[in-house]
Amino acid sequence: MDPSAHLDDLAAFVTASPSSYHAAEEIARRLTEAGCQRLDERDDWAGAVVPGARLIVVRDGAVVALALPEDATSATPFRILGAHTDSPGFALKPEPSVPGAAWQQLGVEIYGGPILASWFDRELELAGRVVDRDGVVHLVRTGPVARIPHLAIHLDRDTNSGFTPDRQRDTAPIVGVAGDPADLLAALAGAAGLAAADIAGMDVLTVDSQPPRRFGLDGTLFASGRLDNLSSAHAGVVALEAARPAGVIAVLAAFDHEEIGSESRSGAAGPLLADVLERVSVALGGDRTAMHRSxxxxxxxxxxxxxxVHPNRGDRHDPVVRPVAGGGPLLKINANQRYTTDAVGTALWTRVCAVADVPWQPFVSNNAVPCGSTIGPITATRLGIRTLDVGTPLLSMHSARELCHVDDPGRLAAAAQTFLSGADRVA
Ligand SMILES: [Zn+2]
Incomplete structure (x- = not known):
């Protein structure tokens, strides 16, 4: 796919994926259309996990999809593209409709680490899942209904000398004025084709409602919500669709809950990936020894x-290693294993990018700035599988609206396709 078409497809993917639950279903929809068979974890997979099969498992807001080569055995190694489906935002609290004297508001919790200021004065959508009284899950999205209002500068003359919103007092979005008969539960139920009384539970978050767009003097910049980390999940979907794995089993693992530490049933610290890989290995006729050899x-x-590197705050980056937007995907390095990349992984990545004909650039943190982390160290610790950390360079990570170069997402997808196909393997 050319970079421009890839970017248009990424924009469509982000737009279709306002929540982790939507992202998981959008990945499943795309891969099912591309020939993947959807498996239920409650079923026996013996007849489905066969050489040449393409399979997908959805667990809440997470997905594991696989493409098996025609000669797959229980000893065939896995090539796993790991990503996450969730992004920071605000989650609805129980009893989310808060009537006020002048305004109708929402009760929200802060999910993950959003840049709070970036979420003010935007028209926000509500999206996620509601569950009816029979336990049936319904995806819902409302369109723009909410906004967290800034205080006018006349009422806070100090706002430009340090905007520090109170996480409870200042973050409640408005959804209408007092006396407005509109009911939040009715809106969510209506979006699911239900009555308000049918809703028994909900996992619903706010998302920015503004669509992604290209901009810049030469059109090389791309602004969108949730590039962290739908840019990687989308690259994995596109790569798995196109991958023709040879000598390896290609796997896309897109987890939920990375932004809050990954410790959940559908997070990278949970058992999902290990469960699926073990079941595949067993279905291919292996025992635990064969699985560990694989x-x-x-x-x-x-x-x-x-x-x-940020244009105005280059001092927050390493003084020498300075990755740029448009320079290709990052190889992320941290001696303290906040990223997993080591020398062996660097050599693998060098081969992958050479075969894919993709430029890449190293990333390392400034020693005085705490380093972020990813699902990489968690999956490596859980499974003992060699891992490396890569990703698309952004500005404004965890803003409601992040930014990347138009060429970098497609390059990550091309490298991912080479990796998932095993095309870099040396005999
Ligand atoms: Zn992320």
Missing amino acids: FADSWCLSADAGHA
């Missing part, structure tokens, strides 16, 4: 958005 020859490419 793991010993496997790789995980942990793909998560990273940082391009």
Whole structure:
């Protein structure tokens, strides 16, 4: 796919994926159309996990999809593209409709680490899942209904000398004025084709409602919500669709809850990936020894958005290693294993990018600035599979609206396709 078409497809993917639950279903929809068979974890997979099969498992807001080569055995190594489906935002609290004297507001919790200021004065959508009284899950999205209002500068003359919103007092979005008969539950229920009384539970977050767009004097910049980390999840989907794995089993693992530490049933610290890989290995006729032999020859490419050098705050970056937007995907390095990349992983990435004909650039943090982390160290610790950390360089990570160069997402997808196909493997 050419870079421009890839970017248009990324914009469509982000737009279709306002929540982790939507992202998981959008990945499943795309891969099912591309020939993947959807498996239910409650079923026996014996007849489905066969050489040549393409399979997908959805668990809440997470997905594991696989493409098996025609000669797959229980000893065939895995090539795993790891990413996450969730992004920072605000989650609805129980009893979310808060009537006020003048305004109707929402009760929200802060999910993950959003740049709070960037979420003010935007028309926000509500999106996620509601569950009816029978336990049936319905995806919902409302369109723009909410806004967290800034205080006018006349009422806070100090706002430009340090905007520090109170996480409870200042973050409640408005959805209408007092006396407005509109009901939040009715709106969510209507979006699901239900009555308000049918809703028994909900996992719903705010998202920016502004669509992605290209901009810049030469059209090389791309602004969008949720590039962290839908830019990587989308690269994995596109790569898996196109991958023709040879000598490896290609896997896309897109987890939920990375932004809050990954410790959940559908997070990278949970059992999802290990469960699926073990079931595949067993269905291919292996025992635990065969599975661990396969793991010993496997790789995980942990793909998560990273940082391009900021134009105004270059002092927050390493003084020498200075990745740029448009320079290709990052290889993320941290001696303290906040990123997993080591010398062996660097050599693998060098081969992958040479075969894919993709430029790349190293990233390392300034020693005085705490380093972020990814699902990479978590999956490596859980499974013992060799892992490296890569990702698209962004500005404004965890803003409601992030930024990347138009060419970098497609390059990550091309490298991911080479990796998932095993085309870099040396005999
Ligand atoms: Zn991320």
